[in-house]
Amino acid sequence: MPSSPRDAAVARPRHRWVVELLLVAVVVHSVVLALWLAPSSPLRDAAGDGRLASYVNPYFQQGRDVVGVGAERVDVSFSIRARVAPDGGGRSRATQWIDLTRLDDKAGRHDLTVGRVRLIARRLAANLDLALADLDEAQRAVVRGLTANELPSVVKVALEKAGGRPAAVQVFQAYDQMATQFTSLYAQSRWDGRVVQVQFRVGRRTVPPFAERGTASLDDVAVSHLSFGWRRTVRGPLEARETFDSYVKKR
């Protein structure tokens, strides 16, 4: 006869069966997560990236940033400008570029409780950079030549015709449209007048090699800009414009 609650639970077959089932589920779950986080290996390859992703996403989703691989050596920045027409009418003029990432860095210097808002411009730049890198050279040439009058559907066809993977085109267009919306909202709050067109660019600088640490720093490295053509302004919903107004005006 069982002498304690533990013995009682273990002794009852139905309880034991439930506990064993839960234990197996936990082991399987743990193995899948371990494989997902692990670097490439024959075991991980056998499980298949797609199969692992279908289990992990979205609830147990965790990327390489979780394991903090962290040897980033490229510094990216996001700059915007606009063509603004006076409110009373007249010809539009292009504004100066403003580097939003630099503004974020300045605000976050020596701050241990940096607001998440400071991440937005840099993340947008990093994702655009990756999306552009996934396109092939012919497609990147199409991107550089884009004008404000070209609709996304036309751009899609042009990019697909230039070659490369259709999935890469889809990802690029998604980030391109987001960047256009973000830039439009920011520009409308930043500059007085009617914002007719907007443009954004991603700046890239690679950290000098370790051997040159005594003589060179990142500030000595020239920024190479990845240019995206002019885009027609997306006005955006009123609530979004008001939110951007209150944020941009206090910067």
Add this chain to the structure above:
Amino acid sequence: MIERAVGWLTGEKHSTYGLSVTRMILGFIVASQLAVNWPDRHYTWGDGSRWTEEVLAGRGWPSFLGLFSQSGGIGFDLAYLATILFGVLMMLGLYTRASSFMTLLLWVSLYVSNPFVGSGGDAILRMVLLYMCFTDAGRHWSLDARLRGRRGEVAGLVPAWMSNTLHNLATILIVHQIVMVYLASAFWKLQSAVWKDGTAVYYPLQTDAYSPWSDVLHPLYASSAVIAGATYTAVLLQLFFPVFLLYRPTRFLALIAITGMHLGIGLLMGIMYFSLVMIAVDMILVSDGSWVRAQSWVQGRWRAWRPREKSPGTAP
């Protein structure tokens, strides 16, 4: 062996003190993160983040997590304040399981509304909160424990063996998550040339994204001894952390070293939030016995200090 494992799982709840500490720190992190971001909340997660909808659609999050992305104005503010409130309740341990669940639900809803402001800490926080809902994280150092002491134990909805099993399995999953983060990180690093030649830490510290103190600390970052020391320490600590956990003497050293590493990363690289989440979840690894001894020590110090405080007329 299976017999012993089943007995261990069903008999009693393990790591209850460590979980209580983790609960308190995670509750504090949620509440303080949202308080820090309060001035820019609409721009970060509210109406100002609608431009991210292109990627939101592709993430596969269910619609019940769309609370923040579908509400604006006062509704958004109320949900935001509710998240802070549940974070505080979780920290204090009042209705712990319910407040942990609500914190998880609201925090994930907020997290999914703008994928451009997430961090590695969010994924770990999300998963630990999910597992924590199955644990008895309010067993100690909580208002629930105080109420229980006054009113007595209330019978649970599930039998004790089931409650113990769920608690212990969830605790195993949290520990597994921590160990996997360290191990996987070490394995990734070992595949990279810059980690092997001892220069990896130099690169992020040169970028604007991870160097909020570079103007002050640049000479330190240029020192090859400092860089190599930091690089190899990070890899070795992460690689051998699970091994160090097996023995009590090395466990303490490993926890102190890894907490120091996280504080260093958090302070020097400006990612304090990620570091705090890791420190919080590492607290589960401190044994219940150690927490009890620490509590007795603090109580002893407190008792020794209090009488002196109460007798101002005593001659020195």
